[in-house]
Amino acid sequence: MNNNNSYKLSKRIFTCFFLIILLCIIVFQKNGSLPSEYNIQIGESHTINTKFPLSLSFDETVEDILEISKINDRNNIFSRVNNQIHLKSIEKGSKELKYNILGFIPYKTVRVNVVPKLYLYPGGQSIGVRLNTEGVLIVGIAEILDDEGVKHNIAEASGIRIGDxxxxxxxxxxxNKYHVIEMxxxxxxxxxxxxxxxxDKYFQTDITPxxxxxxxxxxxxxxxxDKTAGVGTLTFFHEESSKFGALGHAITDVETGNILSVKDGEIIKSKVVSIQEGKKGRPGEIRGLFYELDKPLGRLLKNTIHGIYGELINDINDxxxxxxxxxxxxxxxxxxxAYILTTLDDNKVDRYDIEIIRINTQVKADSKSMIIRVTDDRLLNKTGGIVQGMSGSPIIQNNKVVGAVTHVLVxxxxxxxxxxxxWMVEESGIFDKKM
Known part of the structure; x- marks a missing residue:
């Protein structure tokens, strides 16, 4: 009899454990894209929606920066099983909210940051980019033929690779490369x-020329x-800090695909001289001409996978x-x-209608945050859609800067x-001074 009771107890424990695992799987499927962090501007509100069996909990100190209220419509059955929390920001700061399964099983912690409102001048101007690399980039390996007719591949033998x-x-x-020749x-x-x-790692190797x-x-x-140049689009500039961001992706070497490290560089004015229309399987391209080379718009300080950044030194008037x-x-x-701001061959910034068709919730920076579709007939007739050189064009929605164009779907x-x-503002360093 005791054995039978023990068996039933074990069976119940196993069943409960199985049900908890099943609930966790359901939670993962329904709420797998829950962000780990929210940034809410001072004075703004946000509603967090969670689905059963998740609930939110928090301690009293949260009320120092947030006014929290639960939305509960007694006439709506869904509001009884779902957990809607309304957040209204009060004061700058950061606090944690906790997701729990069935109210007691810890699931996930989310940080809510109440941040100052940030105002940006959206760009859209065509810019030329000139970049001098830190050190020199190795773009090819070759054999050397000596006076005796012997071939040597000393670079490969010394462990040197293309892209180093x-x-x-x-x-x-x-x-620079001339300094290498001299030494x-x-x-x-x-x-x-x-x-x-x-x-990003350093090593030394000995080699005999x-x-x-x-x-x-x-x-x-x-x-x-040791240098490269190209055309892109300015995304934003911030008046208070004089910082700018552009492109939304890195400048890479054409041959190696490596991100070029910045020794120094600049952005300068550019005129669009021609447009190659994009076709299926063949990206289009905006071709530009640099001008006023002796009066650069800004100093280039950073080249990252999420864009190029620096400081403005001259006014952008258009x-x-x-x-x-x-x-x-x-x-x-x-x-x-939504709409984008960009420059075509009329050489003035104009707005063109688009539609945001997908948003990818992200907890860390990535250049593929959303998918957009061009809906403006003027832009479609001129370029076929998104083309190279348009990268960095700011995306505006509800009179706010929400993003920048980065890549075209080939x-x-x-x-x-x-x-x-x-993500671009974070990379630019503006937050370093604002937060």
Missing amino acids: SLMAINNQKVE LQNSNGEKITLTIKRN IKSSEDKKFKLGFWVR SKYNKPIEMAYQHEIEVGP NDPTKGYGIFIE
Whole structure:
């Protein structure tokens, strides 16, 4: 009899455990995209919706920065099983709310940040970008033929790869490709030590230059590049800090695909001279011409996977807005109509209608935050949709800057990706001064 009772008890425990596991699976499926962080501007409100069996809990200190109330419609059965919490921000600060399963099983912690309102001037101007790399980028490996007809592949033998950056020779910092040539010829063929950067890690390797039979000069067996230039679109600038952001994605080397590290650089004015229309399977392109080279718009300080950033040093006079507008956080963005600001061959910033068709909730920065579709016939007739050179065009919705265009869908140029503006502002360093 005791054995039978023990069996029944074990069975009940197992059943309860199984039901809890099943509930957890349901929660993961229904609420897998719940963000881990909310940014709410001072004076703004936000409603958090959770589905059964999740509920929210918090301690009393949350009320220092947030006014929290539960929405409960007694006539609506769904409001009894779902948990709607209305947050109204009061004061700057950060607090934690906790998701629980069935009110007692811890599931997830979400941080709510009450932040100051931030106002940005949206861009849309076509800009030229000139970038000088830190060190020199290795873009090719080659054999060297010596005077005796022997071929040497000393770069590969020394562990050097395409995409590496040569930072120093004999611990002397490399300034540019001409500096490399000078130090190499001064070596007189003696062994030298190279400092190489690969994926943000540094290592050293010893190598002995070979005198080439072709031009009688000492060589290391690799090709280098120290600068690049291109055309893109300004996303925003912030008057108080003089910081700007553009492109929404990194500047990469054409041959290696590596993100170029910035030694220095600048953004300058650019005129659109021609547009190659985008087709299915073949991205289009805006071609630009730099001008007023002696009067750059700004200094380039950062090149990241989420855009380029720096400080303005001259006024941008052709903005579509003569007053800044609010920046939106991701929870404020909606599926539906919006518009972008960009410059075509009339060389003035204009607005073009789009639709945000998908929003990807993100807990960390990513350049594919949303999918957009061009709906403006003027833009479709001129470019076929989104084209190269349009990257960085600000996305505006409900009179707030919500993001920037980043990539085109190759098989459908009417569609593309956008990045949340909050990620770009975070990268720019504006928050360092505001928070």
